[in-house]
Amino acid sequence: WAGRVGMVGISYPGISQLFVAATTPPHLSAITPLSIIDDTYRGTLYPGGIYNDGFAKDWAQQRLDQNQWPNPKGAGWVKKRVEDGDATCISNLGLRGQNVDLMKTIRENPYYSTRGIPGYPDGFDTVAPTAFINKIEVPTFIAGAWQDEQTGGHWSEMLGNFPADVPLRVTGQNGTHTDALDPDVISRQLEFLDFYVARRIPKISEAARGAAPQIWQVLTGVSGVTLPADRFGDFTSYKSARKAYEAEPRVRILWETGGKPGEVAGAPVPATESTAKSWPIPTAKARTFYLGADGSLGDKRDSSAASLTFNYEPDARPRKTYTGDGGGVWKADAEYNWVPLDSASSVSWASAPLSRNLAIAGPGSVDLTFASTAPDTDIEVTLTEVRPDGNERYVQSGWLRASHRALDTAKSTALDPRHSHTKVDAAPLVPGKAASIRVALFPVAHVFRAGSRVRISVQAPGGNRTLWTFETIKPEVATRNSVGTGGVKASRLVLSEVKSPKGLPTALPPCPSLRAQPCRTYVAPAVQTPGPSLK
Incomplete structure (x- = not known):
């Protein structure tokens, strides 16, 4: 022009x-x-x-x-x-x-x-x-x-x-x-x-x-x-x-x-x-949920330190949730293969049913007290909504190789951990010894409806994304990872809470319906395995 x-x-x-x-x-x-x-x-x-x-x-x-x-x-x-x-x-x-x-x-x-x-x-x-x-x-x-x-x-x-x-x-x-x-x-x-x-x-x-x-x-x-x-x-x-x-x-x-x-x-x-006005949203507040030893997410941390443990098994579930052609995932009726968590190779926590809508918009952080029997391991965290109708909806994920846990402290916030990922900052874990690891949840906007429960899971990467798969660490011997709960170093989930948007329908959106947010039947985890005392 x-x-x-x-x-x-x-x-x-x-x-x-x-x-x-x-x-x-x-x-x-x-x-x-x-x-x-x-x-x-x-x-x-x-x-x-x-x-x-x-x-x-x-x-x-x-x-x-x-x-x-x-x-x-x-x-x-x-x-x-x-x-x-x-x-x-x-x-x-x-x-x-x-x-x-x-x-x-x-x-x-x-x-x-x-x-x-x-x-x-x-x-x-x-x-x-x-x-x-x-x-x-x-x-x-x-x-x-x-x-x-x-x-x-x-x-x-x-x-x-x-x-x-x-x-x-x-x-x-x-x-x-x-x-x-x-x-x-x-x-x-x-x-x-x-x-x-x-x-x-x-x-x-x-x-x-x-x-x-x-x-x-x-x-x-x-x-x-x-x-x-x-x-x-x-x-x-x-x-x-x-x-x-x-x-x-x-x-x-x-x-x-x-x-x-x-x-x-x-x-x-x-x-x-x-x-x-801008992004991140200036009025967003940190909503914190603490991970409990009983698999609960709560506003208060457990008084006593404990842990839950799981097998590190990257091949326990399908590597991705979609196997059709690339354009098929864009269809309104796209079919996903989003299988439930395997209790032996994951740990998860769910909140009590929410008394009101919880709207989030922005990045999030899963702050873990974490230990592994290996010097390095890969972590995926996944945020989901467990609905009162028995369905579970995908919300967002985040990933981290444990040796990349060093933060860029100048850029990190309580809601948004930023990792340097430089070779000079990389450091192995000491097997069996606890380390503080913050896994960044990719930014997302979602409303958890009143009556639903917030769920966060921790596992090896894979099985939650449509086309992304990961070249994970393949240990030569069996590896177990543990997540600390309770005490001074209680692990927690921190989300960017915002005001619920006006005009949102009262009823839950059908499952499936929301684009790129598949649903599955919610399967409660089997009894999760208590882990070692993390020091």
């Missing part, structure tokens, strides 16, 4: 916008990245220091295969151009031999490298947008899902690094990688582009409204989904419309997408929404 440039794109074409904008091109007016990452290492590739050998590995391998010369694999349109003698394509592809060998770089760098990697002289900050988004000067629109099966839900951890004077709009919701294209999101993206690139009062064309339902029919299998009405149709001047727009809060949360009453279960439509 009149020499003004705006960028659009989801996933890789979204992530790349952050890199471009950080170079401050003179004609760039706005960017609108969707379903992105904040930190290649911490957010997707090595969550908690554990190699993601599911989606992350597969994606990297596909890029290598598509770019290999003289026989690219997978990119059919590239192969056809080469076969047809396209000289420019052949020349461009020949340059791909200069690309960094992604798989080699990944395998050679299991720690967060600060500098000196071939191809990345400044270390992994080079591929961590959180490290350079402070250089962005143009208006930015971001949207993502907490349970994104590809790029993950860590993206919001960088939002506090955007310059305060840059117009920023953020939408977060439950859902999949493609839910950043949902009608309540894409309509706001188009609105944003009208304000900052076209510089006109936002209005979605009738042609776009007519074509849009086909997008969601293809992605979700739900017909009849339409774009919301234009919000600024009553304004007569662009200046007054933009002033009203810029007075709105920066952050918007869509709650219970897929569970709106009257809509098809799993449709890409939220039940309600709320806003906030």
Whole structure:
């Protein structure tokens, strides 16, 4: 528009916008990245220091295969151009031999490298947008899902690094990688582009409204989904419309997408929404639950120190919850294989039924007094809602390799432990001796309904995510891990509690319905095994 440039794109074409904008091109007016990452290492590739050998590995391998010369694999349109003698394509592809060998770089760098990697002289900050988004000067629109099966839900951890004077709009919701294209999101993206690139009062064309339902029919299998009405149709001047727009809060949360009453279960439509001035939400309060020796979560810690113990068995459950094709997980009726916990290879704690709704929005922390019979072990924590109707719903997870437990104390808070993941900070456990380990729950927004119970489980990684799997430590001898309860060093769960959103339906959303939050029949754990006294 009149020499003004705006960028659009989801996933890789979204992530790349952050890199471009950080170079401050003179004609760039706005960017609108969707379903992105904040930190290649911490957010997707090595969550908690554990190699993601599911989606992350597969994606990297596909890029290598598509770019290999003289026989690219997978990119059919590239192969056809080469076969047809396209000289420019052949020349461009020949340059791909200069690309960094992604798989080699990944395998050679299991720690967060600060500098000196071939191809990345400044270390992994080079591929961590959180490290350079402070250089962005143009208006930015971001949207993502907490349970994104590809790029993950860590993206919001960088939002506090955007310059305060840059117009920023953020939408977060439950859902999949493609839910950043949902009608309540894409309509706001188009609105944003009208304000900052076209510089006109936002209005979605009738042609776009007519074509849009086909997008969601293809992605979700739900017909009849339409774009919301234009919000600024009553304004007569662009200046007054933009002033009203810029007075709105920066952050918007869509709650219970897929569970709106009257809509098809799993449709890409939220039940309600709320806003906030910034992220993390300034008014969020730490809600603490202590882990009890009897498997309870309570407001008070047990007076006496004890522990519960479990077998470290990464292969006890299926590695992931979805086995269909990648696009199938986007459907409203996606089928998950989310099996109940194995009592021998996990420990879990559940609260009493809640007397009122508990809304959370933000990061969380599972603070463990932890011991292992091995010098290192991998941990996954998973937050779920145990409903009064006998179903259990997935909420969010977090991961940590125990040797990566060192915190970046300058960045960590009570709600948000940040780990350095550097080699110099890595330290083995002393077998049998207790260590303080804080496992970060990825950011999430969810309402636990009155009558439901909050549940947190601890196990080896695997069996709770759709496409993420993990290359876990494989011990040569049987390993047992223990979690301390009670006493001065009682383990605890800390969540970001916020005010329950207005307009939330009273009734529980059906199981299944909420996008990317599968349900299973709740199975109470067998008698959990008391562990050793942790010292």
